Amino acid sequence: MSESTPTKASDRPAVASSAVRQLRAGMVGMGMIFDETYRPFFEGVFGRGIHDPAFGVCTIDLAAVASRTGRRAEAYRQSAAGRVAPFVSYTGDNSGAELVAGDVDFVCVATPDDRHFDSAMAALKAGRHVLIEKPSVLSLGQLDTITETARSKRLLAKIVYHKLLDPDHKKLRTLVVDGVLRHVNHGYCTLLEPKMISGQQFAEWITGRNPGTYVAVHYIKLIDFTFGGRLKYVTCTGQRGLVGPADGPTWDSTQLRMVYAYDDGREAAFDIHTSWVTPDNFPGYVEQEVQFRFDNGVWNGHSRKRGVELTVEGETPLVRKISMNNHYNGEFVEPWGARSQRGYGVEVLERFAREVAELEFGGPAEERSQRYDRLVALDYNDVAADRQVVATVEAMEAILAAHAAGEPGAMAEINHDAGGLVLWKPGRAEPDVLYRPRV
Numbered sequence: 515m516s517e518s519t520p521t522k523a524s525d526r527p528a529v530a531s532s533a534v535r536q537l538r539a540g541m542v543g544m545g546m547i548f549d550e551t552y553r554p555f556f557e558g559v560f561g562r563g564i565h566d567p568a569f570g571v572c573t574i575d576l577a578a579v580a581s582r583t584g585r586r587a588e589a590y591r592q593s594a595a596g597r598v599a600p601f602v603s604y605t606g607d608n609s610g611a612e613l614v615a616g617d618v619d620f621v622c623v624a625t626p627d628d629r630h631f632d633s634a635m636a637a638l639k640a641g642r643h644v645l646i647e648k649p650s651v652l653s654l655g656q657l658d659t660i661t662e663t664a665r666s667k668r669l670l671a672k673i674v675y676h677k678l679l680d681p682d683h684k685k686l687r688t689l690v691v692d693g694v695l696r697h698v699n700h701g702y703c704t705l706l707e708p709k710m711i712s713g714q715q716f717a718e719w720i721t722g723r724n725p726g727t728y729v730a731v732h733y734i735k736l737i738d739f740t741f742g743g744r745l746k747y748v749t750c751t752g753q754r755g756l757v758g759p760a761d762g763p764t765w766d767s768t769q770l771r772m773v774y775a776y777d778d779g780r781e782a783a784f785d786i787h788t789s790w791v792t793p794d795n796f797p798g799y800v801e802q803e804v805q806f807r808f809d810n811g812v813w814n815g816h817s818r819k820r821g822v823e824l825t826v827e828g829e830t831p832l833v834r835k836i837s838m839n840n841h842y843n844g845e846f847v848e849p850w851g852a853r854s855q856r857g858y859g860v861e862v863l864e865r866f867a868r869e870v871a872e873l874e875f876g877g878p879a880e881e882r883s884q885r886y887d888r889l890v891a892l893d894y895n896d897v898a899a900d901r902q903v904v905a906t907v908e909a910m911e912a913i914l915a916a917h918a919a920g921e922p923g924a925m926a927e928i929n930h931d932a933g934g935l936v937l938w939k940p941g942r943a944e945p946d947v948l949y950r951p952r953v
Contacts, residue, residue, distance in 0.1 A: 533570050534563070535875045537867065538577035540618035540642070542610050542633045543625040544586040546715050547647060550843055551676070552622060553590070554855035555863040557597045564868055569875035574867050577618050578602040580609035614640035620670075620870050622863075623647060626719040627727060631656045634671065638663045643670040643873075645866045649731040649907045650900055654935060654949040657904045661897050668886050670873060672866055672895040677732040678739060679858035679865075681841060682815045686806070687740045689813075697776070697809045698741045701784040703733035706801040712757045712766075712790040720757060725790040726750065726768035726910050733786045733804070734772070734903050739894055743774035745902040745953065746781070748909035748926040751917065756791045763918040766791045770910055797823075797830075798837035817842075866895070902928075905935050905953045912937050912948055928953050 541552060556576040563573040576598050579587045584605035591603065604612040614621055614637045621637035623630055623646045631651045637644040638660065650673045651657050664671035677683055689695045707729065712720055738745070750770045758764030767789035775781050792801065802817035818837040830836050838844070843857040869889050876885055893899035909926030916924045916939060923940045926948070930936045934953040936945035 535569060535572040535871065537572060537574050537619045537870060537874075538617060539574060539867075540613045540616070540621040540637075541576060541579040542581075542613060542621060542623045542637075543647075544579055544581045544590065545624065547624040548586075551859045551863060552624065553594075554843065555860045557594065558855065558860065559864070559867070560598050564864065564871065566868060566872065566876075568877070569871045572867075572871040572875060575599040576601050578604065578613050578616050580604040580613040582606065582609070610636055614642055618642055619874075620645065620867075626716075626723075628652060628719075628723070631660070634660055635663065638667060638669055638671060641667060641669065643672075643870050645672050645674060645863070646897075647674050648735070649673075649727055649904065650897055651904060652727070652911060653908045654901065654904055654951075654953065657897060657900060658951075664897065665890075668883070670866075670870060670886075670889060671897045672869070673897060673900060674862055674866075675732065675735045675739075675895060676842075676859045676862040677736055678894050679862050681858070682820065683736055683740075686813055686815070690740055695806075695808045695811050695813065697778075697780070698782050699807045699809065700782050701737060701804065701806040702787075703730075703736075703784070703804045704787040704801065705729045705733070706788070706792040706796075707790040708792050708794045708796060708799070709756075709790070710794050716790075720764060720790075722763040724752065724765035724768050724910075724914055725788040726752070726765070726770050726786070726914075727907055728788070728790070730768065730770055730786045730788045730910075731903060731907055733784075734770075734906050735900075736804075737772070737774075737784050738902050741774070741782070743776045743782070745772060745905060745928045746775050747771075747773040747928070748906050748913070749924075750910045750913045751922065752914060754918075761918075763915065765914060768910070768914070770906075772906055795831050797835060799835050799839065802839075862895075901953050905949070908935060908948060909937070912946075 559574040563571050565571050578601055581587050584603050587603040602616060610633050620643035623633045625633055627649055630646050634644050634646050660671055750768055752765045752768035754760050754762060754765055756766045770786045772784045773781055798818040804815045806813045817839050821838055821840060823836050824830060826834055841857055843859040845855045847853055873885050873889055890896050905928055913924045913926060921939050925938045927936050927938060929952050932945055933947035933950045935949040936947050938945045
């Protein structure tokens, strides 16, 4: 069912342009991710739009949302009056299908990760561009289907990897691209989140899930995108007992290892440790650290230590955190008095909107095909460039499932003679083939 309030030009402050384009967005999922990034994005572009010489002025309206109960959508409708255009709220099990059948140009998918595929496919089949939160999907077969559907319909299917826009990570890649840092040898990444993530915010959907798939994928992409190479092996282990039973399928923390091979015959190992059971009174929102060693140098990055510390009596570290990441997403009073919310968590969404606007409005219709080919070649966010990332995610899921079923110590191999992604279990002479084509 739906509650509809049509968007009118009079609902929006005037944009000073004689040729204003419009993109209408649909939002599937209204949880924490919406509140932290999509909400400030839609509020930030409301009335202001985006502008580029390629497509002129383009307004971006949140036109429709889909969620199971609609409670958060209605609360947001009331609190955001005047900050976003009026939107349609679809609720119930069929809400996503109703949304994509409505008047939207692109769809943002921010549901639990095991629901991404169905929502993304519904959007593509309805002829809508789609932006999917990480991880895009949980298997290479699903990735193939999304890629093939998007290509056949000449639609954009992109993934949110906001950490690639982190100023520190952009600088790291710049040094690699420019040859200042030469040949990565190995790396370590960690991301630890507070208990409130698993115990409160995501408690309804984490059964059978793990924090590795949820957040390690950011660093999997960072490594894959920054250093290139060919994924060879994946191993993983973890701990249980806090979020769920000690012998169950729900994981408190995971330790993932990926081994990449390079054209010169050398290999590099990367370890990624993730958790969502860090004490809530930890001084930072999350603990994020990376270290990469190269032939000629070492890169160290720490999200808390690069920032500031704050103490407010009666508030820190629970209501407010002592250590904050003002680069990711922050609320600011600008020097000229305006309030804003910005950071790389929001910038990545605007970049997608610009890509859609460039495709649809960036030149003559007969040149759309050339624009499309250029945009899908962007390997930082296009689904087709995500094969090794999704291979790692699928391998990690299979390894942890085997562990929970009483067969710990499995290892995944990529592009073996038996298949593109195979799972070796201790004591077994033949592997389980998870995906047969080459990765």
